[in-house]
Amino acid sequence: MGEDKKDNLIQAALMLFEEQGYHTTKISDIVREAGVAQGTFYLYFKSKEDMFRSIAEACLEEIVVALQQGGVSKDTDEQKDYLMIRRALEVYHENKTILKIINRHGVGSQEIAGVSEAFYQQIMMVIKQALRDEAMYANYSEDQLEIIAFSKIGMVEMVAYQWFVVKNCGSETINALAQIIVGDLGPCKFKAME
Amino acid sequence: MGEDKKDNLIQAALMLFEEQGYHTTKISDIVREAGVAQGTFYLYFKSKEDMFRSIAEACLEEIVVALQQGGVSKDTDEQKDYLMIRRALEVYHENKTILKIINRHGVGSQEIAGVSEAFYQQIMMVIKQALRDEAMYANYSEDQLEIIAFSKIGMVEMVAYQWFVVKNCGSETINALAQIIVGDLGPCKFKAME
Amino acid sequence: MGEDKKDNLIQAALMLFEEQGYHTTKISDIVREAGVAQGTFYLYFKSKEDMFRSIAEACLEEIVVALQQGGVSKDTDEQKDYLMIRRALEVYHENKTILKIINRHGVGSQEIAGVSEAFYQQIMMVIKQALRDEAMYANYSEDQLEIIAFSKIGMVEMVAYQWFVVKNCGSETINALAQIIVGDLGPCKFKAME
Amino acid sequence: MGEDKKDNLIQAALMLFEEQGYHTTKISDIVREAGVAQGTFYLYFKSKEDMFRSIAEACLEEIVVALQQGGVSKDTDEQKDYLMIRRALEVYHENKTILKIINRHGVGSQEIAGVSEAFYQQIMMVIKQALRDEAMYANYSEDQLEIIAFSKIGMVEMVAYQWFVVKNCGSETINALAQIIVGDLGPCKFKAME
DNA sequence: TATGAATGAGAGTTCATTCAT
DNA sequence: AATGAATGAACTCTCATTCAT
Numbered sequence: 001m002g003e004d005k006k007d008n009l010i011q012a013a014l015m016l017f018e019e020q021g022y023h024t025t026k027i028s029d030i031v032r033e034a035g036v037a038q039g040t041f042y043l044y045f046k047s048k049e050d051m052f053r054s055i056a057e058a059c060l061e062e063i064v065v066a067l068q069q070g071g072v073s074k075d076t077d078e079q080k081d082y083l084m085i086r087r088a089l090e091v092y093h094e095n096k097t098i099l100k101i102i103n104r105h106g107v108g109s110q111e112i113a114g115v116s117e118a119f120y121q122q123i124m125m126v127i128k129q130a131l132r133d134e135a136m137y138a139n140y141s142e143d144q145l146e147i148i149a150f151s152k153i154g155m156v157e158m159v160a161y162q163w164f165v166v167k168n169c170g171s172e173t174i175n176a177l178a179q180i181i182v183g184d185l186g187p188c189k190f191k192a193m194e
Numbered sequence: 195m196g197e198d199k200k201d202n203l204i205q206a207a208l209m210l211f212e213e214q215g216y217h218t219t220k221i222s223d224i225v226r227e228a229g230v231a232q233g234t235f236y237l238y239f240k241s242k243e244d245m246f247r248s249i250a251e252a253c254l255e256e257i258v259v260a261l262q263q264g265g266v267s268k269d270t271d272e273q274k275d276y277l278m279i280r281r282a283l284e285v286y287h288e289n290k291t292i293l294k295i296i297n298r299h300g301v302g303s304q305e306i307a308g309v310s311e312a313f314y315q316q317i318m319m320v321i322k323q324a325l326r327d328e329a330m331y332a333n334y335s336e337d338q339l340e341i342i343a344f345s346k347i348g349m350v351e352m353v354a355y356q357w358f359v360v361k362n363c364g365s366e367t368i369n370a371l372a373q374i375i376v377g378d379l380g381p382c383k384f385k386a387m388e
Numbered sequence: 389m390g391e392d393k394k395d396n397l398i399q400a401a402l403m404l405f406e407e408q409g410y411h412t413t414k415i416s417d418i419v420r421e422a423g424v425a426q427g428t429f430y431l432y433f434k435s436k437e438d439m440f441r442s443i444a445e446a447c448l449e450e451i452v453v454a455l456q457q458g459g460v461s462k463d464t465d466e467q468k469d470y471l472m473i474r475r476a477l478e479v480y481h482e483n484k485t486i487l488k489i490i491n492r493h494g495v496g497s498q499e500i501a502g503v504s505e506a507f508y509q510q511i512m513m514v515i516k517q518a519l520r521d522e523a524m525y526a527n528y529s530e531d532q533l534e535i536i537a538f539s540k541i542g543m544v545e546m547v548a549y550q551w552f553v554v555k556n557c558g559s560e561t562i563n564a565l566a567q568i569i570v571g572d573l574g575p576c577k578f579k580a581m582e
Numbered sequence: 583m584g585e586d587k588k589d590n591l592i593q594a595a596l597m598l599f600e601e602q603g604y605h606t607t608k609i610s611d612i613v614r615e616a617g618v619a620q621g622t623f624y625l626y627f628k629s630k631e632d633m634f635r636s637i638a639e640a641c642l643e644e645i646v647v648a649l650q651q652g653g654v655s656k657d658t659d660e661q662k663d664y665l666m667i668r669r670a671l672e673v674y675h676e677n678k679t680i681l682k683i684i685n686r687h688g689v690g691s692q693e694i695a696g697v698s699e700a701f702y703q704q705i706m707m708v709i710k711q712a713l714r715d716e717a718m719y720a721n722y723s724e725d726q727l728e729i730i731a732f733s734k735i736g737m738v739e740m741v742a743y744q745w746f747v748v749k750n751c752g753s754e755t756i757n758a759l760a761q762i763i764v765g766d767l768g769p770c771k772f773k774a775m776e
Numbered sequence: 777t778a779t780g781a782a783t784g785a786g787a788g789t790t791c792a793t794t795c796a797t
Numbered sequence: 798a799a800t801g802a803a804t805g806a807a808c809t810c811t812c813a814t815t816c817a818t
Contacts, residue, residue: 148374233815236814501686608807
């Protein structure tokens, strides 16, 4: 039952952070939304920042794990690339709440910046690992693979942000987005959006 | 002379926003840094948010203009692509302060989010325009070009953020980064960076 | 068994009050130290203040009783005086915890101030009674004896506080302190203390 | 004009601390009494504790200075003693506000305890110095003089507290109190009080 | 134009106390 | 008798903004 309230608080906070941003959201908003008393917040979190850090950590970790599980082996590099991009878009789509909070509203605290930095480091490592299996990048150095990895992350993140958050598109766009990003226009499945 | 003080305020604010973020920086910090009195701030700006909006607008507009001027026509698509990417990296490098402020610290105000959104819309248009000149994208639809444009923006922005802000590399890395991103490993000019 | 917990609470509270003062000590500190649950506190005490009042009353009453039992009759006034002072120092030494709590940390509640006031009234009466037996004070009025009594109390309390609490000296200093206070330097047993 | 408000705050605080104690007095009480805004408090003091520390320091320093100026040279030790005691009672009477605050209400903060400890150390030194001039204490060691000094301080403080604070007597009692404390009953000027 | 003391609404946080189990 | 999660009133403190000079 105790965990009930903690969960209420987290759900309420995520909703409010997404809607109005971290700084605009007051503890009093969160507890009202969660239906608990003001003091209850402090049973579960040391402070507002502590709450956000723990939520962000959990969400970002989820993304890292989800990306890691996307390991597939297909024939061509292009197929691998496509699947990687699609998988990443799926994961971002499922986690667009935290994506929106962090990208649109930011947070601005040393500690949380650290969480974010660590997150990017982790997914970069995951992507770099995947790239090593592609023939195309066979003779790339570690540093060069890192550049490629980050550029792919940026690509996916920006597209995900623009389509899932700004344009608020659904998961049915994922295939088309991935196809275009990878560069195969074949039989175009891409329909006008919004 | 009055403009002197306004400029002092802007420079002080940019420095502090970059260092500690928008929310952490107090008006009192800015005026102390700028060497003017507390009340003077309000002679030049309606509010703290108003100041940030105007600074952000100016900086982002500068980026848009700089990107637009990069229009050059070379023989191959790959050359065009490389030059576009390099140009974008240069521009981001020159403007890494605002890049850092917006990406690392975020903003958290509806109005400023609008500024940011409009900025991305503008540079997307610039990039899309440039892509139309590449043979490679001849039969892409507008929507498809938009995806490509955003994915390129994301690529450049993420790489610029990681190398110029996180790793704090200088402009001498630009060529190498651009080359790798575009995919030409030719005579590799890329050196290990730390 | 119930009384066990009550006693635990009292011991824990005394320790914490002495260490950090009444106001700084939280109920949660006391119950943690006592090894009981938060709610258990209220089975034994109406409130934090009620607890402190009852502890203080008990301790101070102990001091009063101890002082009363010191009644001895010796030949000279000086001997009586010395014994009275020594006895008082002993008592204060044994009760330095409450002495420290009340003198160093104060109290700050009307009700408890009353307890303290009543305590001084009581020991004043005890001392006054003792003084009546000394030839030296034969023709002193009641009011005058009261002044003498309070001045002796102040003397002993201040010395006890400085030596037992501030300098943290042990009971071996008592004789020397009493001798000096009374004014007999005879064969000086007093050693340098640090 | 700025100092006006600071002074208002100090006067209001002293009054309230005396009336209801340090812990019971809220910042909101102080500013209301002083007739300034809540935020104004923080222009002059870092916190409530900081305020009290600075007030206490000033008051206690005043007492030390006042006691130091009492240096007089009379014929007999008894005369010197009497004058010292009377002077001390006068000083305590003039400063009974801070005496009441510290003795009755206490404060309970490490930092302020330090101020108080330092105060006693200082007046002990003053008294010890004075005692050295008395023939009576010619062959007392430093340690022994310290005991005498503290016992005299305790005497005066307790009597001052009981008569000036508890019984609320005026300065006309000072002579009589001093006389009794010193031990001369001569032509008794002491009248029944209140 | 420039000042900076003053403001006060409103934020985050604390903690003695309660009560269903 | 014992628990400890939950409470919420009340606190201290912050800081963007104002305005008399």
